Amino acid sequence: MKYPFEQVETKWQKYWEENKTYKTDLTDLEKSIYCLVMFIYPSGAKLHCGHWYNYGPTDSWARYKKLKGFNVFEPMGYDAFGLPAENYAIKTGIHPYDSTIKNIEDIRTQLKRMGNMYDWDAELMTCDPEYYKWNQWLFLKLYEKGLAYRKNAPVNWCPSCNTVLANEQVLGDGTCERCGTFVEQKNLTQWFFKITEYADELLEGLEKIDWPEKTKLMQKNWIGKSTGAEVEFKLDAHDESFVIFTTRPDTLFGATYMVLSPEHPLVNKITTEGNKEAIKKYQDEVKSKSEIDRTSTAKEKTGVFTGAYAVNPVTDEKIPIWIADYVLMTYGTGAIMAVPGQDERDWEFAEKFDLNIVRTVEPPEDFDGKAYLGDGPAINSDFLNGLNVDDAKKKIIEWLEEKNIGKKTINFRLRDWLISRQRYWGTPIPIIHCEHCGEVPVPEDQLPVELPYDVDFKHDGGSPLAQNASFVNVTCPKCGNKNAKRDVDTMDTFVDSSWYYLRYLNPKFDKVFDSNLANAWTPVDQYVGGAEHAVMHLLYARFFHKFLRDIGLVNSDEPFQKLIHQGTITNQGAKMSKSKNNVVNPDDFIMNYGADVFRLYLMFMGPYELGGDWNDKGIVGTDRFVQRVFTLFKEHENITKGLTIPDTFEIKDLSEEEKSVYRKVNQTVQKVDVEIDNFRFNTAVAQLMELLNELTKNLSKCKKELQAYSLIRFASMIAPLAPHLGEESWIVLGYDKPLFENPVWFEADEKALTVDTVTIAVQVMGKIRAKIDMPFDSSEEEVKEAVYKNENVQKHIDGKNVIKEIYVKNKIYNIVAK
């Protein structure tokens, strides 16, 4: 009989939904596990293989925990705001709200067809006023604490998306993450969240969480903490000074010139008459250069002399001040002291423009390079001479602090999070601008500031909300001024995803989230999502969690205790995308093979964290497997009815075939447990296939009790991986109640794992010359006797002297002979 997957899967999906099988009792905390998958972005496209690969195996892990008796919470929701819906609206005229709601409905249907154990009562979508109301509330809290502020800043502006992008959203080649257009710089007044306030803690916290090392390293580099000093340099001709940041204050004696960023405010002030023209020209060039040109490390250094000089505070020498685009206004103080002797970029620059080079750290004798970055004794440095780099740093900082011209400083690469977006489809910023009162927060009882439906989102730059007069014009809540205006920008959607895991716990709650539940259920035990979120989402969420802790809403430091990234499924080596026209549609496979087979195949393909290239050739293998499993169960229909199944068997009472079955069942029980727990689904499936092969061969030769014993274990183990098949098998075996309503998971019988005989490999000089079967745990003498009886072994040691023999119990006997 062919496995009627369609009928079976529909039946169980209906049953689970009607009986709310997966509704989690959040008050039951005894063995609670929060298993979270990154929520779905409901763009126009349907669920693709990548979604399945993310959600299917994660659900299998959650189901495994459930069968082990844990109270598992696994929610799913919709990250519903964002640019693609709005761009789609501009193209088609379909309102983002309408298309998003429609997409969510389609996606929900598809998600349900997967048969995951989501708690649908916890479902949320971020474009719901009941959700984004709390984005606004959190914004106000951040504002209250001085962590949300507005400043005029050069921002990354995507001319195609008509919006500001966070640094994280600008790709390495200077293009927009979403549309690939080259990003420009533009000055705008923007809202920022002060994530830098938490820079140190975000760095230190990485040590406490169980995340992939690679991801932690990426965050570490992104935060980019560097310790150094700020040093004040006086100008030679003016009564002015400026401050630079350096990580190498010990090299101060080697500072032979200075470089200011072309945008540095001092540049125009200090440039001497004869150099003004050249400086102006260079500044213009830099401004018009695209980000990609400016930041290319490959290109030659450029720069212009200002004509002005600074005074090196330790040598009292006059040193020239240049401007160059390799010094960035956005990092440190926008000015550096150049030490060509110990810095490669400075060396290159000095060589090109014929500037003075002084080594202040003695390179090793065999060093033939240019700038020397390593450790060594200080030279040409007066009172620092002879000290190593660390000691010299300490001493010079003391000296600078004493003279009051410098101090120890820590700098971060991390910058504040720019959250303003000049777009429609997002959370309105809850601020009112009043000509008398300035920025006025919208009072809490007036939240949410609802996003109006009636808006011309086909704007040509600027915020679409600015076009809607009834939205914009309000009375100032503070002074009653009738000419106050709402802020017309919306928030970055990463705000939405920074705290959604807390809202899931009670999505209808009348406060931002239920703190009691949050403290009971977070940190999330297991978070699963794409590695592309390594710095943005995962850093912002950590920042939010720490802020929420500081205002007393959660009592933990980190949102996600354990993190796993699923690998990427490619097609012919390329990422699946509409533009490449290589998207594999799961629906065809679901129709032909069912959800279980498709999920099993994705898990069986290879290691979960590596992903892989899609190839549909192998899916017939998992289909055959499922067919054979079902046939096996059907052959033993109702076997458990009226039968007493023992927990263990006495091995001595079993026939050879029974022993073989008993051992394989228990080996599998042990292995599958460990493998699923560690997201190694491919080997778990392989192990179950091995068990099936064993059962096909020998189960009919076993007594009925052992048959039932084996089959109930098989059903329980296959259930997390192929849930519909698992439930069906359980019922076929004669049980009345579904497995996932009455979780069952088995422990291995340790005694069954032992073997009577082992095959020992016999090596002569490390090469295998024979394999002999020996009783388990045989002594060296016993094995030796058997080894020397072997003809082939004798042949290979004939005429040689045995120098040494090595015996590894139950594994190897190696003879070294010359």
Next chain:
RNA sequence: GCCGAAGUGGUGGAAUUGGUAGACGCGCUGGAUUCAAAAUCCAGUGUCCGCAAGGACGUGCCGGUUCGAGUCCGGCCUUCGGUACCA
């Protein structure tokens, strides 16, 4: 350039602490069943030599440590991610 991960049969991939390389699946070959085919079942399948017993070679390349290396060490090559002058 720098940082990270990975390179194993025709193919996707398995291999505790160094200890029988290639589990499991796909594909392929042969057989059973069938009027025939599909489906299913059984057997075989790293390469080369050999009728066989057996032997030689095999985990990207070169070298090393070891009785023994896919696994450890040194030096390369390739692919894929991340990053982009951070002073």
